[in-house]
Amino acid sequence: xKRGHVIGLGIIAxxxxxxxxxxxDASSYENFTTxxxxxxxxxxxxxxxxxxxxxDPAGEVLGLNVRDDKVSFTFMLVDNEGIEQExxxxxxxxxxxxxxxxxxxxxxxxNDEIFIADKILMKCPSKYQETEVxxxxx
Amino acid sequence: MTIVAFVSAIVTAYAYYNxxxxxxxxxxxxxxxxxxxFAIHGxxxxxxxxxxxxxxxxxxxxxxxxxxxxxxxxxxxYMISSFWEGQEGAFxxxxxxxxxxxxxxxxVNKIWEAPVMIVFALVQAFLVSMILGVVIGDLxxxxxxxxxxRDATQAPIFQINPDFVPEDGTGLNPLLQNIxxxxxxxxxxxxxxxxxxxxxxxxxxxxxxxxSEWIRPALPWAIFSAMILGMGIIMGAYWAYVTLNFGGYWxxxxxxxxxxxxxxxxxxxxxxxxxxxxSATALKTSIVLVILSFILVLYATFLVRSxxxxxxxxxxxxxxxxxxxxxxxxxxxxxxxxxxxxxxxKHIPTSDKEAxxxxxxxxxFIGATTLGLMAFQVILPTSIPVWNAIVEGxxxxxxxxxxxxxxxxxxxxxxxFAVVLAxxxxxxxxxxxxxxxxxxxxxxxxxxxxxxxxxxxxIIVLTKVYDWQYIIVVLAGTFTITANSVILLRLVRRAxxxxxxxxxxxxxxxxxxxxxxxxxxxxxxxxxxxxxLTYSNSWEDELNKEHVLLWINKPTQMKDYTVIYRGRQxxxxxxxxxxxxxxxxxxxxxNEALALADYKDYFKKGEMVNLVLEENDYFNVEYYxxxxxxxxxxxxxxxxxxxxxxxxxxxxxxxxxQDLYTYVAAxxxxxxxxxxxxxxxxxxxxxxxxxxxxxxxxxxxxxxxEVDGYILQEGDVAVKAKLRILDYDVExxxxxxxxxxxxxxxxxxxxxxxxxxxxxxxNILPEDNKFVFKVNQYQKDYVVxxxxxxxxxxxxxxxxxxxLTGFSIAIFRRFDEFKKMRDKGLEV
Numbered sequence: 024x025k026r027g028h029v030i031g032l033g034i035i036a037x038x039x040x041x042x043x044x045x046x047x048d049a050s051s052y053e054n055f056t057t058x059x060x061x062x063x064x065x066x067x068x069x070x071x072x073x074x075x076x077x078x079d080p081a082g083e084v085l086g087l088n089v090r091d092d093k094v095s096f097t098f099m100l101v102d103n104e105g106i107e108q109e110x111x112x113x114x115x116x117x118x119x120x121x122x123x124x125x126x127x128x129x130x131x132x133x134n135d136e137i138f139i140a141d142k143i144l145m146k147c148p149s150k151y152q153e154t155e156v157x158x159x160x161x
Numbered sequence: 162m163t164i165v166a167f168v169s170a171i172v173t174a175y176a177y178y179n180x181x182x183x184x185x186x187x188x189x190x191x192x193x194x195x196x197x198x199f200a201i202h203g204x205x206x207x208x209x210x211x212x213x214x215x216x217x218x219x220x221x222x223x224x225x226x227x228x229x230x231x232x233x234x235x236x237x238x239y240m241i242s243s244f245w246e247g248q249e250g251a252f253x254x255x256x257x258x259x260x261x262x263x264x265x266x267x268x269v270n271k272i273w274e275a276p277v278m279i280v281f282a283l284v285q286a287f288l289v290s291m292i293l294g295v296v297i298g299d300l301x302x303x304x305x306x307x308x309x310x311r312d313a314t315q316a317p318i319f320q321i322n323p324d325f326v327p328e329d330g331t332g333l334n335p336l337l338q339n340i341x342x343x344x345x346x347x348x349x350x351x352x353x354x355x356x357x358x359x360x361x362x363x364x365x366x367x368x369x370x371x372x373s374e375w376i377r378p379a380l381p382w383a384i385f386s387a388m389i390l391g392m393g394i395i396m397g398a399y400w401a402y403v404t405l406n407f408g409g410y411w412x413x414x415x416x417x418x419x420x421x422x423x424x425x426x427x428x429x430x431x432x433x434x435x436x437x438x439x440s441a442t443a444l445k446t447s448i449v450l451v452i453l454s455f456i457l458v459l460y461a462t463f464l465v466r467s468x469x470x471x472x473x474x475x476x477x478x479x480x481x482x483x484x485x486x487x488x489x490x491x492x493x494x495x496x497x498x499x500x501x502x503x504x505x506x507k508h509i510p511t512s513d514k515e516a517x518x519x520x521x522x523x524x525x526f527i528g529a530t531t532l533g534l535m536a537f538q539v540i541l542p543t544s545i546p547v548w549n550a551i552v553e554g555x556x557x558x559x560x561x562x563x564x565x566x567x568x569x570x571x572x573x574x575x576x577x578f579a580v581v582l583a584x585x586x587x588x589x590x591x592x593x594x595x596x597x598x599x600x601x602x603x604x605x606x607x608x609x610x611x612x613x614x615x616x617x618x619x620i621i622v623l624t625k626v627y628d629w630q631y632i633i634v635v636l637a638g639t640f641t642i643t644a645n646s647v648i649l650l651r652l653v654r655r656a657x658x659x660x661x662x663x664x665x666x667x668x669x670x671x672x673x674x675x676x677x678x679x680x681x682x683x684x685x686x687x688x689x690x691x692x693x694l695t696y697s698n699s700w701e702d703e704l705n706k707e708h709v710l711l712w713i714n715k716p717t718q719m720k721d722y723t724v725i726y727r728g729r730q731x732x733x734x735x736x737x738x739x740x741x742x743x744x745x746x747x748x749x750x751x752n753e754a755l756a757l758a759d760y761k762d763y764f765k766k767g768e769m770v771n772l773v774l775e776e777n778d779y780f781n782v783e784y785y786x787x788x789x790x791x792x793x794x795x796x797x798x799x800x801x802x803x804x805x806x807x808x809x810x811x812x813x814x815x816x817x818x819q820d821l822y823t824y825v826a827a828x829x830x831x832x833x834x835x836x837x838x839x840x841x842x843x844x845x846x847x848x849x850x851x852x853x854x855x856x857x858x859x860x861x862x863x864x865x866x867e868v869d870g871y872i873l874q875e876g877d878v879a880v881k882a883k884l885r886i887l888d889y890d891v892e893x894x895x896x897x898x899x900x901x902x903x904x905x906x907x908x909x910x911x912x913x914x915x916x917x918x919x920x921x922x923x924n925i926l927p928e929d930n931k932f933v934f935k936v937n938q939y940q941k942d943y944v945v946x947x948x949x950x951x952x953x954x955x956x957x958x959x960x961x962x963x964x965l966t967g968f969s970i971a972i973f974r975r976f977d978e979f980k981k982m983r984d985k986g987l988e989v
Contacts, residue, residue, distance in 0.1 A: 045542045049562060114708070
């Protein structure tokens with residue numbers, strides 16, 4: 024076999040390893056029901072759940088519970104299927120958290136009651152979609 | 162103006178096409194016409210840029226762009242950042258750079274002008290179409306930066322008053338209010354723009370059937386492009402390090418990956434191009450890589466700006482409806498490039514000779530392959546959202562998400578690839594400068610090898626690197642540094658410093674590798690919470706809390722330091738240090754405050770001072786060791802309603818061998834305090850009592866002759882009580898006032914927002930010689946902070962500078978080569 028072929032095969036092998044690990048390490052979007060099933064099925068992999076904060080009709084966030092030392096908190100997230108779940112996040116409350124339109128939590132169930140987020144992504148009302156112009160100076 | 166630019170771009174392409182096709186007689190005419198047309202295009206593009214800046218500079222808030230990206234309080238240099246905060250501005254910047262590059266190419270090149278400029282003009286036409294903002298039926302082409310606010314929004318105010326012009330804009334994202342954001346985007350876009358140059362030369366070469374000659378003029382530009390892109394990436398990383406608070410300089414965010422990948426490919430392309438120049442191999446690889454780097458830049462733009470990343474990136478842009486256009490742009494050039502290279506493929510000279518293991522071609526090829534694999538490993542997962550979009554486009558369901566821990570995921574590959582690269586550069590450089598066989602190679606490498614093992618051993622022992630993975634990184638890094646230094650020394654001794662670009666760049670690579678290993682691998686969070694709080698859940702106790710809560714004035718232990726938060730500060734124009742916020746009261750005017758007390762020699766009580774960005778608070782945190790103040794850091798945060806709350810920037814103590822990096826993650830909101838119920842205290846002068854937890858001395862009271870803000874009349878009585886409150890090592894004087902006028906009582910309470918106290922003098926009981934105080938509590942001021950030690954991060958920064966210097970030397974050398982050949986009339 025020529026050396027060129029060996030190298031070519033090597034490259035293909037590495038490329039396959041890369042593709043396989045990319046698929047293997049890729050996370051997935053779930054909802055709380057499927058996430059809980061995964062946990063019960065013994066899967067501990069971190070997954071993404073998209074949802075929004077639980078709010079009362081006036082728009083106040085419900086279920087936000089900041090620990091006394093202010094370095095962690097729990098909150099209620101409602102996923103796209105409408106299922107509520109208490110989520111724990113081991114970081115201070117992000118500044119624009121209560122304003123967010125939708126929240127993506129990346130993490131896994133710790134036990135049946137609590138979902139632990141390793142990371143939170145927030146979509147905040149974008150400036151581009153803002154239709155209210157401040158009437159200052161009127 | 163935009164339309165002029167668009168039309169002139171197309172005309173230029175057409176004219177250059179004719180110039181290219183025309184016979185000798187007509188050539189001169191077409192060339193003049195082409196150049197004029199390009200000049201018109203250039204002027205109109207410049208005017209577009211100028212108009213947009215004018216709109217921002219003159220605060221014309223009737224324009225949407227100025228309204229949504231700027232504000233009156235913004236200093237001029239940040240207005241420049243406003244210019245490219247929006248996508249339209251970024252496209253204008255890109256267009257502008259292309260014009261500059263095109264103009265240089267016309268001046269520098271003789272026979273390449275026509276084919277190269279056809280490609281240029283076509284690219285420009287696509288780019289300008291992005292900001293065209295023309296609506297034909299349902300089809301919207303481009304998004305114009307010049308639309309008026311009233312057309313951009315459906316705000317009800319415009320129905321009442323169509324001529325309404327807002328007083329002020331919504332401001333620039335405070336994260337972009339940083340000097341690096343003024344220079345980082347232009348650099349990056351120059352990098353983007355410059356990938357076009359090698360691509361244009363390649364296309365020119367393919368069209369004119371000069372399959373290999375395009376390399377010479379293209380090479381200096383390819384190196385230039387890699388250098389500028391690399392510089393843009395580093396600036397971005399540095400900006401992230403000094404302004405963003407994710408705790409580092411690189412996050413493997415899709416936006417970052419999207420630039421990193423074309424850069425890798427461009428670097429690979431440089432290497433194969435140089436190989437080709439030396440030995441007529443690797444031409445096909447070079448062609449593929451040059452095309453790939455150009456297309457990947459377009460793909461990066463598509464990823465970042467089409468909204469396809471959705472919620473997988475923290476800072477992706479919203480969709481302006483340009484995704485279709487971007488896709489067409491990318492596919493157009495991809496198809497053209499593939500078409501021309503496929504047509505030319507069998508004519509492209511190759512060498513059938515099997516590259517020997519002892520040839521530089523072989524090692525360069527392995528190196529380029531490694532770079533390619535690195536790029537592949539990054540672009541694949543980054544494209545997961547695209548994959549989902551495609552599957553969904555065909556009606557399927559795909560719920561793939563990017564890896565949950567991106568840093569770990571990418572690092573485990575990239576680190577080892579980088580180690581391989583470092584080893585390759587060390588070995589490769591020796592092949593570079595001489596033809597050698599196995600024995601001479603061994604002789605040449607043995608000295609650097611021994612030196613680097615010794616140095617590594619020293620590093621490993623001194624810095625306690627005991628992880629086997631990191632030990633390998635240190636070895637690889639020092640090996641490439643020493644091996645390349647040996648080459649460098651030889652070159653310098655022969656006084657051919659011009660050739661030193663390669664070895665310098667590789668030394669830089671080694672340093673970057675070691676710097677990254679230390680600063681990331683050994684970064685140490687020292688702000689571990691030790692509040693001793695027990696949680697209701699046992700699992701919660703096991704988690705490390707990586708932030709500390711600092712109450713004002715309360716010393717808190719943090720690894721080797723005792724830290725004390727001392728309160729908020731502001732930046733005042735003309736004063737080199739921060740000024741405590743408590744002695745400044747903001748007025749109704751933007752960036753103006755009233756001084757409530759004297760401050761050193763800088764201002765007196767009652768003066769008006771100008772603030773630098775009044776929304777910015779700098780939190781003063783003092784660091785003590787052995788009871789002595791070592792230094793203090795002032796991480797910044799800005800409460801910005803329009804941008805969605807708190808935005809904070811870190812502050813770092815920079816040592817020679819490490820950085821102590823800190824940022825504020827949460828803070829007290831005392832703008833609208835929720836006072837607790839009244840507490841009543843009775844005290845006689847000289848008494849000591851406790852208010853909340855504070856030891857308080859009532860030192861006495863005095864009758865006032867005058868009171869700030871009140872005009873005392875005949876018969877009025879004003880009494881001021883003096884309370885001394887101790888909070889750790891700080892003593893505060895609070896003086897509530899009590900006024901009696903015609904049997905009416907007026908009370909002027911004092912509020913101390915740092916202590917979270919409101920105290921008023923409620924009553925005076927002369928018969929008991931007692932004073933009655935009413936106290937309301939809120940909350941003491943606090944910050945929640947994170948602190949990380951990043952060792953040897955300076956090696957990383959120095960390494961990048963050395964690497965960029967290497968690139969610059971290489972550009973100079975290659976361009977010089979090209980120029981000499983051209984002037985000899987050999988520019989074939």
